[in-house]
Structure formats: C-alpha cells, structure tokens
Amino acid sequence: MASKGSARKRYEDLRSARWYGAEDLRAFGHRSRTLQMGYAREDWKGKPVIGIINTWSDINPCHTHFKQRAEEVKRGIWQAGGFPVEMPAISLSEPFQKPTTMLYRNLLAMECEELLRSYPCDGAVLMGGCDKTTPALLMGAASMNIPAIFVPAGPMLRGNWHGKTLGSGSDTWKYWAELKVGNITQKDWEEIEDGIARAPGTCMTMGTAATMMSAVEALGMSLPASSAIPAVDANHSRMASGCGRRIVEMVWEDQKPSDVMTEKAFENAITVVMAMGGSTNAAVHLVAMAGRLGVPIDLDRFDAISRRTPWLADIRPSGRWLMEDFYYAGGMPALLSELRDNLHLDAVTVSGKTLGEDIEGADIWNEEVIRRKSAPLSEEGGLAVLRGNLCPDGAIIKQSACDPKLLKHKGPAIVFKDYNDMAARIDDPDLDVTADSVIVLQHAGPQGGPGMPEWGMLPIPKKILETGVRDMVRISDARMSGTSYGTCVLHVAPESWVGGPLAQVRDGDMIELDVPGRRLHLDVSEKELAARFAAWVPPARKFERGFGAIYANHITQADKGCDFDVLMGMAATPEPEIH
Secondary structure, three states, rough: OOHHHOOOOOOHHHHHHHHHHHOHHHHHHHHHHHHHOOOHHHHOOOOOEEEEOOOOOOOOOOHHHHHHHEEEEEHHHOOOOEEEEEEEOOOOOOOOOOOOOOOOHHHHHHHHHHHHOOOOOEEEEEEEEOOOOHHHHHHHHHHHHHOEEEEEEEEEEOEEEEEEEEEOOHHHHHHHHHHHHOOOOHHHHHHHHHHHOOOEOOOOOHHHHHHHHHHHHHOOOOOOOOOOOOOHHHHHHHHHHHHHHHHHHHHHHHOOOHHHHHHHHHHHHHHHHHOOOOOHHHHHHHHHHHHHHHOOOOOHHHHHHHOOOOOOOOEEEOOOOOOOHHHHHHHHHHOOOOOHHHHHOOOEEOOEEEEEHOOOOOOOOOOOEEOOOOOHHHHHHHHEEEEOOOOOOOOOEHHOOOOOOOEEEEEEEEEEEHHHHHHHHHOOOOOOOOOEEEEEEEOOOOOOOOOOOOOOOOOOOHHHHHHOOOOEEEEEOOOOOOOOOOOOOOOOOHHHHOOOOHHHHHOOOOOEEEEEEEEEEEOOHHHHHHHHHHHHHOOOOOOOOOHHHHHHEEEOOOHHHHOOOOOOOOOOEEEEEOO
16 A cells, blocks of 8 residues: 555556557557457546456356446446456356366466466456455465455355255255255255255355455455445445445555555454354465465464454354344454454555554444354354374364364274265265264375365264264365364365375274364374385376376465465566567
8 A cells, every 4th residue: 555645656657558558569559459349548548457357157156246246346447547357267166166166276366367467457356256266366466466456256145945044055964964864855855955045146154255255354355344245235236336446546556465465464364264163264275375475374373363262253054144144243344343352453455444444433233143252152263273193284173163072082983095985885884883983084185186175074974864963073184165064174284195194094093183182193103103104105196187287296285275386475477578
C-alpha cells in the first residue's frame, strides 16, 4: 500500500504502458487488435489493465454464478477508470475432477502467474472458491506480485430434506452409513440427493472451500465481510463490483500481495482456521501460500496457534450450523472482532486499511452460531499437529470433529496397501477388525495417490457400523474433505510411497494416538523397524510423461505444502520483453 504522502503511480509506470503506450510497430499491433475487438481508444487509453482470472466452467457447480459475477466485476472496474480483461483459467471442480483437484492445484497456480506475467496486466481480480482454486490463485498472484484482490464464490444455501437441514458433504457421509445398515431407504437416499445441493456456491459446511475463503479474508486479500456471503445473495453481486472498483485504486497505490500477505497476516489466517474448526487442508494450502513469499510458516506454528485459540464457530461438520447461519450471525467481521486479542490488528488489507479498522464496530448477532470467548466450544482450536515415530515430519488431525473417547487410544493396525485394496476388503465379513482397531491406508499421499486425494475419512467396516459404532481411529498419508469428520489422522509425512514409516506398518502392530500429548507412535522396536526399512522396495513411478511426470519430479511433501520445489520462494522472474 502506498504510504501516506507517497506519490501514486503514473500511467507511464504501469506494465500495460509497455504494450499500449509506445510509438512503435509492436504497440501499433496491440492497439489495432484491441480496436478489432470493438473497444474504443477511450476504453483503455491512460487506464490500468485489470486481468480477471475466472475459474468458471460448465462442470464446476461451485462457480455456476461466476459468468454473471465477472460482468459485475467489470462494471466496478469500468466505474473506477480501469480496463477489464477477463481471462479464463482451469476450473478445478472438486466433485468431478479425478483423481483429485490437488493434483492440479499447482497447475492453476502456474497458469495464474503466467497469465498475469505474459499479458499486459497491471492488477488482478482472482475469482475462486471451490477448494483448490482459492490457494492456487493466491499462490500464483503472490509469485507474480502485482496488485491483486480475491472474489470468493460464497457458500450455497442450506440443504433440506423432510424438514431437516442438510449440510453438503457431511450429511452425505452420515446418511450413506445409515443407508448401508438399512436405517434409511433407497427412496430416502434419492430425496437427500435431490435436496442437499440446491443453489450455486461452495459447500455450506466448514469444508475446505469455506475454510480457505475465511482464511483469505483474515489474511487481508479479500474485502471485509465478503467470505461468507451466500453465492445467490444480492450482496454478493455488490461485493463483486466493489472488488472491481477497489483493484483499480490498488494499482495506482501499488499495493501488492507481498504488502498484505505478511507473517502477521498468515498468523491471523491460521487463528481464524482454528477458531472456525476449519478444514485440515488449510495446513497444506497456507504453508504453500506462505512459501511463495518466503514467509516462515510451518506446522509447529499451526499447533502453537491452535493451543492459544478458542474454537468459537459452531459450524458443521464439527458443530451444528451452516455458513448461511454464520453470515447472518455477523460473519467474519464478528468472529474477528471477538478474536481481536488473538490477532495482529495492524496488518494491512486490500481495503487500504488495517484489519483493526476493517472490523471496527462489528458484533455477533447470534451467540449460538458464533460463541463469545467466555463460552467457547473448546479452549483450543480445531486442528492439532502430531509428531512421533510414525510421522517424524508431522501429521494433522481435526480434533474438533473427533469422538472425544478416541483422542487417546491404542489399538492394533488393520493395514490396506492402497485405496483399491481397502475398497475390496473393508466390508468383508471375515475382516479381522474390531471397534478398537486402527485402520491404516498406505500409498495415498502426494506421490502415492497420486495427488494426495481426499481418502482420509476411511470408511468404517459394515460389520462395525452394524454394532452402532460411528467412529474409529483411522490413519493415512491422504487428505480429508473439510466436510468430513471422525478421528482421522491425515497428512502423515513423509508419505509411505517415498518410504516413510507408514509404509512399514503391518497388521497387528499396536499404534498409540494421544491428541492432547500431540503424539502418534508405532509400538514396534527400533530393530524391527530398521529391518523393515532395509527390506522396503520403492514402488514404480506412476507417470512417465506429461504433467504427471512434471508433478512427480517436483512435488514436495505435505509438511512443505505440496508445492513444486521450482515454484517456492521469491526468486526473480524476468518481465517479458515487448518485441
């Protein structure tokens, strides 16, 4: 942000002036081709060019409304004296893209960065929300480091079935288990299917989409009160236009992502994730985002912040309410105001003000949905970081979504070598499993999945469901949907595919989980473990060509954010020459 009294940028200082402002043959081509598209000279002359990175597609239900929102962003840009240029980018549709959108998060990050670098963009409006689009766009914009603002897609409306409120994802898993054991009918299941997702927008539970949109508002990269607006609310349209107006001012002020996404800002974002009982995926994404700017955020920082942050937002799957209720209860400004003693209020935001100024006067309107600090759901945040001989580089658990009885547990392992092995055997009536067993899934990490799919909410065997049990300890190097719940240890690092200790677990090995003590231990002697490591044979590569091969050659482990090693940090990338 331009400091008080400092000069605003002049037109000659803009990147786009190199394309449009010169008196040479190449600039003639740029101007004539812009005229070819029907624009008048008055549309761009002397104005900043704003790139609108739109992740809309026909196969992304979370972003159905983005065609219209892009037009509303353009309206704001025109109003503020800018020249809008919409540039579509890969959509990363969470429900449809296989094996997982996480395989392609870094591809979108690269596309965002290179679109902004290779075209005459002075600023960027980033349109995302579906789980991986938010971190990907912020990663790309951070690496490019021109003024940028984020437009969150917003949550869908509440689901409904027989007068019951449905939450996307969370109630899918819940009622699927009930269908398996005969507690609901096939007709019930189809009616739930009809009623669980009935409007544009992201999951309205505290899934990864809502978590990351909330974190980005706390980070300061979206407008105040923007992250929880339901996608179909008229306020969402007005917010989109407001982002268009604000980005033009940010260009003249030269307020860049590196000015906003500071260490203090990342601590604010992590604090919000903990207070909301947010998705475990936030750990991977925020570490990756910070890594693009060289900000030193690691898993230990997450755990330290969790220990001092109360869990206040009573949102499913950990709680009772949905994001629509959170918005009506005061939204992110209300939560931030209640957390003010835990936050860096002097952190600047894309509003041009500090976080403290942004939340001035905000209050909670429903204390059941957003608790006061004097009456928290828990004294600690939703996530915990585990260490031990089974996860020397760390693992994550969503303690707010666990059965409290399982937070300290010891039991024998039931090991599945990969997802297909698990799918084939998990409901076998002869499976040697009890409610005390610890289900272990191998080869589901960044390399092994591939792409670290959301397989971490491992299914409970049917024979155990039939006894009335609805939670067990489950461990994997996979991720878990933010809409999921249960005592699931995730992101075990290093992963089994590269020879991490998880690869050495055998059926019957005793595993000890101690969440309060932050410990995950494989009760096998060092001598026996050494023998198993010595006998381990690395699996064959999954990719020999294309993006998959690039991914396999450059992906880092979960504790490092699963970014590509060649994209981390702030090494200079030259601006394109205009020839």
